[in-house]
Amino acid sequence: MITEDKKKQLDLENKKITNNIHKIKHRIVVFSGKGGVGKTTVSVNLAYGLHIHGYKTGILDADITGPDIPKMTGIQGELHSDGNKIIAQESHGVKVVSMANILPPDQAVIWRGPLRSKMLNQFLGDVEWGNLDYLVADLPPGTGDEILTMTQNMKPDMAIIVTTPQELSLIDSARAISMAKKMEIPKIALIENMSGLICPKCGHRIELFGIGGGKKQAEEMNISFLGAIPINLEARKLADEGKPVILENEEADISVTIFHIVKEIENMFNENTKASMS
Template sequence: MVMSPSRADIETAIRSYQDPYLKNNLLDAGCLDSLTIENGKVNASLILGYPAKGLCDGVAQMLASKIEDVDGVQSVDVSVNWTVDPAPVQGELEAMAGVKNIIAVASGKGGVGKSTTAANLALALAAEGARVGILDADIYGPSMGQMFGIADGTRPDVKNEKFFMPIEAHGIQVMSMAFLVTEDTPVVWRGPMVSGALIQLLTQTMWNDLDYLVIDLPPGTGDIQLTLAQKIPVSGSVVVTTPQDLALIDAKKGVEMFRKVGVPVLGVVENMAVHICSNCGHTEHLFGEGGGSRIAEQFDIDLLGSLPLSMMIREQADHGAPTVVSEPESQIAMIYRDMARHMAAKLWLRHQQAPAVPTLSISDD
């Protein structure tokens, strides 16, 4: 008589797979949704807490093969899906309607590829199946319209004479101050006016059921950035830098700014980490080496990824189709998708660790 496998043996098999994003096995991470064992037939359903359209089938096959090796198992059916939950926001702020998570992308200084990173991370989250929006908060140098191939002069529709409808491009809901002003009327505003305009732009846009809203902040760590970090309910932030010593000094200020206002830094992105010669393949660290790793170690945060100094990344963004959509199978697109999964997994872990909200029960006593 063949013994039916025990639940403990099946759980041990599931535990043997370590998720690279949750940095834990899926059982202890709380991803097992259901498990039934009947006459040697095993059915398991798991739900990852981050968008993982590109991973689910592979993870299901890996788990199935591990469970098949358990004594007494006759057949296995494993399904792996994913979900997105809202992570807590800073202070007493309330989460925004229609948006589960806001991720702020910042840099201590300009010219480090922050906007290109924000655009590709938004597209990478969408490529993994999430509903994503992007707000171009770089009032003085808005670039999202161009990066998403939105024609000059495009204006958002207005609903009820009050709300802007975001413009959709590459499956992303996009909103930018550039859609409301013309190139002939440059924005010459003081800090408080900029902050006010951005809060208005954020709250008066009808975001439609977003898992993630990526905000491309202006470069720097001055009043504008500090005000926005205090007033916008942010779930997490990403700091973009290059390995250059000057950029690293400014990136540290960015990390410290977010910490000061209670916004967790999900990680650092290092741009222009290495130059690869297009003719001979020789690699050279033009801006220094290992800077992103040093910041990550110093502040005990993750280095989400390093990207090369690449003409392709710039040209594709300039032409309105960033790398993740123009070359979705390229190594660089895969780096962005890996970074997006790391970010999203960290947000889900924060959701898991958030204290439960007490429920009020009222009786007649």
């Protein structure tokens, strides 16, 4: 049973979150049923794609036990607070907050769901995000506690589900789509990642995980399809070096697709003009 004191504390926490995220125009959660399908890759490059298009953007690393955003954006050092609010770190103009910048490197986070959710609430309520156009949250795989907390408390206006074209991933992404529908997220869209690989030597296309399953699933489940991102070896190498491919090589096939996805998102939000840079 929930005590009166606990209820007051929860109300206060919710109010704080509501006031803080009120300044963020669009909130996007990126999740998937299956792990390792490219959520973090999509979150990072999408955030930088939006930034390049002139939007004030932040990334919230909502993967508390496997926080990969700092590794992929090259952010180092510790998160600081000004005594009142947590100050988001910044990498190439995009604000970032991650558990990885709170704990010493290599330290495992062995926390049960409620504690992980508490941390996420702090990321939502206590971080000085400022007036952002877009906040992209990179979630852990599955449909567990973190996804519930983020979809309830961040109040996203868009959910992006990432899948590979492989049957195994599609079965799990169907669950993630159902969850997004149950949580009544206003816009739900699918991205197919790892959608074919062009051999850099001979130009032949290798369909490593198959192709086209994402588009078909989006049609069947009546959600938007944002695009099919190819496997790109340079992107993988750059990610390991903390450099988002979209910043390093705008012409790469993967970057071109992500810019196309950014345009689709702009259209979905009717953002016909570039964001104000004020």
